[in-house]
Amino acid sequence: MSRTRPVTVVVDAVGGDHAPAQILDGVRAALAENPDVRIILTGPADVVEPFADAAGGRVEAVATTEIIEMGEHPASAVRSTKDSSIVVGARLVREKRADALFSAGSTGACMAAATLVMGRIKGVSRPAIATVIPTAGPPCVLLDVGANADCKPDNLLQFAEMGEAYASVVLGVERPRVALLNIGEEPTKGSMLAQESHALLAEKLPSFTGNIEGREVLTGAADVIVTDGFTGNVALKLLEGTSSVLLGQVKDAMTSSLPATLAAAVLKPAMMRLKSQLDPDTYGGAPLLGIDGVCIIGHGSSGPVAVKNAISVAVQAVEGDLTGRIADAVAAN
Amino acid sequence: MSRTRPVTVVVDAVGGDHAPAQILDGVRAALAENPDVRIILTGPADVVEPFADAAGGRVEAVATTEIIEMGEHPASAVRSTKDSSIVVGARLVREKRADALFSAGSTGACMAAATLVMGRIKGVSRPAIATVIPTAGPPCVLLDVGANADCKPDNLLQFAEMGEAYASVVLGVERPRVALLNIGEEPTKGSMLAQESHALLAEKLPSFTGNIEGREVLTGAADVIVTDGFTGNVALKLLEGTSSVLLGQVKDAMTSSLPATLAAAVLKPAMMRLKSQLDPDTYGGAPLLGIDGVCIIGHGSSGPVAVKNAISVAVQAVEGDLTGRIADAVAAN
Numbered sequence: 001m002s003r004t005r006p007v008t009v010v011v012d013a014v015g016g017d018h019a020p021a022q023i024l025d026g027v028r029a030a031l032a033e034n035p036d037v038r039i040i041l042t043g044p045a046d047v048v049e050p051f052a053d054a055a056g057g058r059v060e061a062v063a064t065t066e067i068i069e070m071g072e073h074p075a076s077a078v079r080s081t082k083d084s085s086i087v088v089g090a091r092l093v094r095e096k097r098a099d100a101l102f103s104a105g106s107t108g109a110c111m112a113a114a115t116l117v118m119g120r121i122k123g124v125s126r127p128a129i130a131t132v133i134p135t136a137g138p139p140c141v142l143l144d145v146g147a148n149a150d151c152k153p154d155n156l157l158q159f160a161e162m163g164e165a166y167a168s169v170v171l172g173v174e175r176p177r178v179a180l181l182n183i184g185e186e187p188t189k190g191s192m193l194a195q196e197s198h199a200l201l202a203e204k205l206p207s208f209t210g211n212i213e214g215r216e217v218l219t220g221a222a223d224v225i226v227t228d229g230f231t232g233n234v235a236l237k238l239l240e241g242t243s244s245v246l247l248g249q250v251k252d253a254m255t256s257s258l259p260a261t262l263a264a265a266v267l268k269p270a271m272m273r274l275k276s277q278l279d280p281d282t283y284g285g286a287p288l289l290g291i292d293g294v295c296i297i298g299h300g301s302s303g304p305v306a307v308k309n310a311i312s313v314a315v316q317a318v319e320g321d322l323t324g325r326i327a328d329a330v331a332a333n
Numbered sequence: 334m335s336r337t338r339p340v341t342v343v344v345d346a347v348g349g350d351h352a353p354a355q356i357l358d359g360v361r362a363a364l365a366e367n368p369d370v371r372i373i374l375t376g377p378a379d380v381v382e383p384f385a386d387a388a389g390g391r392v393e394a395v396a397t398t399e400i401i402e403m404g405e406h407p408a409s410a411v412r413s414t415k416d417s418s419i420v421v422g423a424r425l426v427r428e429k430r431a432d433a434l435f436s437a438g439s440t441g442a443c444m445a446a447a448t449l450v451m452g453r454i455k456g457v458s459r460p461a462i463a464t465v466i467p468t469a470g471p472p473c474v475l476l477d478v479g480a481n482a483d484c485k486p487d488n489l490l491q492f493a494e495m496g497e498a499y500a501s502v503v504l505g506v507e508r509p510r511v512a513l514l515n516i517g518e519e520p521t522k523g524s525m526l527a528q529e530s531h532a533l534l535a536e537k538l539p540s541f542t543g544n545i546e547g548r549e550v551l552t553g554a555a556d557v558i559v560t561d562g563f564t565g566n567v568a569l570k571l572l573e574g575t576s577s578v579l580l581g582q583v584k585d586a587m588t589s590s591l592p593a594t595l596a597a598a599v600l601k602p603a604m605m606r607l608k609s610q611l612d613p614d615t616y617g618g619a620p621l622l623g624i625d626g627v628c629i630i631g632h633g634s635s636g637p638v639a640v641k642n643a644i645s646v647a648v649q650a651v652e653g654d655l656t657g658r659i660a661d662a663v664a665a666n
Contacts, residue, residue, distance in 0.1 A: 136578050146516060149524040183479060183566040191482040191563040214570025218578040230524045231564055233516040235571055237547030242575040245469050245551040250583055263596035 006036045007318045008098040009311050010089040013043030013051075014067070015105025017300045020047045023104065026307020027051075031058055033308060037315055040098050042085040064088045074108035078116050086110060090117035093293040100314035102285060104298030104307070111147060114288050114295040121323060123330040126151070127290030128159045128229070129297065130166055131236055132283040137220020141167045141176075144229035145236045145286065151228035156180070156197040160205050161329035162289040163224035169320030170287075170313055171223070178205060179212035179222035181231060187211070193228060201226070204333050284309030287317065289326060294318055339369045340648045341431040343422040344640070346376030346384075347400070348438025350633045353380045356437065359640020360384075364391055366641060370648055373431050375418040397421045407441030411449050419443060423450035426626040433647035435618060437631030437640070444480060447621050447628040454656060456663040459484070460623030461492045461562065462630065463499055464569055465616040470553020474500045474509075477562035478569045478619065484561035489513070489530040493538050494662035495622035496557035502653030503620075503646055504556070511538060512545035512555035514564060520544070526561060534559070537666050617642030620650065622659060627651055 011027055013020045020043060027039055038058050041048040045063035052061035066084040068077045078087055086105055090113040092098040101118070103110050111127070120127060128144035141163045148155060160178050167176035180198055182190040187198045189211065201208040212222050217235065227235065254264035276282065284306050285296040294317045296310045317323075344360055346353045353376060360372055371391050374381040378396035385394035399417040401410045411420055419438055423446040425431040434451070436443050444460070453460060461477035474496045481488060493511050500509035513531055515523040520531045522544065534541040545555050550568065560568070587597035609615065617639050618629040627650045629643045650656075 136581070149516060149522075149527070181567060183482065183563055183570075189482075191561075194482070194563065214567040214572075215574035215577075217571055218574050227567075228524075230516055230527065231567055234514060234547040234560075234564055235567060237516075238550055238568055238571050239547075239575055241548035241551050242572055243579060244548075246576060246579050248469070259599045263599035266592045266596035 006038050007100070007315045008038040008040060009100045009102055009314045010040045010042060010092050010098040011307070011311065012085040012089050012101070012103035012105055013041045013047050014085050015103040015110075016298060016302050017104075018303060019104065022303045023307055024051055025304035026302070026311070027059070028055075029304055029308040030311040031055065034312060034315060037311060039311075040089075040092055042089045042092070062088060062092065068106065068109045070106055072109075074106065074112035075116065077109055078112040086113045087117060090114055090295075093295075094118050099318040100294035100296065102296045102298060102307070102310050102314055104285070104300060104302040106300075107146070107297055110295065110297045111288060114291045114293075118291050118293045118295065120290055121292050121327045121330065124158060124162075124290035124326070126155045126158065127288050128155075128162060129286050130163055130289050131286045132171065133218070133236070133239060134282070135218045135220040138173070138223065139171060139283070140217075140220065140222055141171065141224045142217075142232060142236060143224075143226060143289065144232050146229045146233035147288070148229040149233075150230070151193065153193065153197040153200045156193075156226050156228065157200050157204055157333065158290070158330055160201055160208065160224065160226045161333065162326050163226060164205075164207055165322060165325040165329055166287060166289060166317075167223045169322045169325060170316050173223045176207055176223035177209045177221075178207045178224040178226060179209050181214070181217070181225050181227035181235065182211035183213065185211050185213065197226075282309065284311070284313050287313070287322075292323060294322060339371050340433070340651045341371040341373060342433045342435055342644050342647045343373045343375060343425050343431040344644065345418040345422050345434075345436035345438055346374045346380050347418050348436040348443075349631060349635050350437075351636060352437065355636045356640055357384055358637035359635070360392070360644070361388075362637055362641040363644040364388065367645060367648060370644060372644075373422075373425055375422045375425070395421060395425065401439065401442045403439055405442075407439065407445035408449065410442055411445040419446045420450060423447055423628075426628075427451050432651040433627035433629065435629045435631060435640070435643050435647055437618070437633060437635040439633075440479070440630055443628065443630045444621060447624045447626075451624050451626045451628065453623055454625050454660045454663065457491060457495075457623035457659070459488045459491065460621050461488075461495060462619050463496055463622050464619045465504070466551070466569070466572060467615070468551045468553040471506070471556065472504060472616070473550070473553065473555055474504065474557045475550075475565060475569060476557075476559060476622065477565050479562045479566040480621070481562040482566075483563070484526065486526065486530040486533045489526075489559050489561065490533050490537055490666065491623070491663055493534055493541065493557065493559045494666065495659050496559060497538075497540055498655060498658040498662055499620060499622060499650075500556045502655045502658060503649050506556045509540055509556035510542045510554075511540045511557040511559060512542050514547070514550070514558050514560035514568065515544035516546065518544050518546070530559075615642065617644070617646050620646070620655075622655075625656060627655060
């Protein structure tokens, strides 16, 4: 489990709304924070080469000549755009020249490149996108948040196993509590998928604690919450939207009068802490689990902090042998 | 559409966590607020008769002798407990002695009593539970929030038609904008159910505006949001849970130091307004749409304000001929 050589993370320099400037700022911050990490930057030569030259020996530039356009069909784009920053990045991991891939480019293109080029872990039928959400207690892994809109109970069992490995390796949870997102507490509640998944999880997964309802998601009652990619994506975006609207309304309340504005100034530090706690950048990106190699997908809006944190998550995942842990868990069932 | 006779609402006096005291307080408030409403109270004689005597001619007591226990299977409980407050209430509406039913008792028992005793509107295949959620803009009708965990596209079309009628009659929205909850903007995104429902809604419903993602639910971008009862229930409970956790954290931030506590006191009125705006009691209850007669299901925790508001919603629904509007909308497709 313990590695002596440094971890190498491929970073797609041109994926994301704020690429390349903020991606490169994030890489710079990651290099400063973690003296052992090495970076391979993929992207156009005029972007990646000057940066690598300036960074000294810890950054390697791999120039690419093609670009995947937003809106292209992801799988066909990956097949037809072999010299793009994402596809080349995935190939570097497959060829063991790097340990992990990070891109804040199109989620569909990342998923397609990871699945087609890096390949799935043996036995995994559907890779899933996980995300770490802040709760009133410890942070929690929610998956699938969008890779698979239609799922079967078998898929949810694998999501549970993969989420458990992630919570253990990256969040450091010793015995993750795994729950199924459902609309009632009893095993017989919910859709056919939820009922059948409950039965399968109860049979196969020792860490399964039962159903969790929407109301409990943020209370910290579970370390891993499993659901299909449709429900998970709705849930994640609803969480983000609700936080944003509510904090906006709190802000409005705080500026509704002169005394309120003065009072709010006093509260600013505490409110900023709360805001940063809810900030998706804190966890840097969403791992695509089930891929043979570590793959972290950044939000399109990723700024330097998100990039730095995503690189750090990638390093933890590599050092903790996330891929091996998932392979073992999936092979056992 | 305009009615001259008063609206009669049956209220289940013994349904809910705070029954009967807070239910009766709510009835008292509704009578004071709306001079035209009449109430029929169902429940044990010693609860309903003294109240009716004291209230004068506007409240009628209908004594019942049986009680549906929580945890009983709803449909069989409704069949075997014919003299319970909910079943008798539903029968009073079916017999046209009352116009609407309100109960804060078991949601399952209410649904079963409404469906089995009052019956469905001709052409409606699945009644749905709707709920009104506050947004940064005007309030929005979300349905189904739990009556049907597994749905077909036809069901979602009817939910859309019923939700549109509700938004028009009860929220007073002239041309409701109806959206489908989905995980992407394009018609080809989402689960098979979402994709097929999108196509059907686009074909049949002139007011359909397309998909809405979780992030936009609270922005006020739609007047009616349609989804299956599994996703809708998860979404609703997540909204409630997120609001509660976030406002709790804001409160913690506000009491994190002495200066913060003093400052927070200044902000209290604005924060209380925000809290009441998010309070589910504001909209009083969730209508079960598709039933031949108005049926409003209260939260188990309904207090006097929720009861008063639910009665007021029931009156609006009756006066605006919600049932007739739904029948017409469903018959047209």
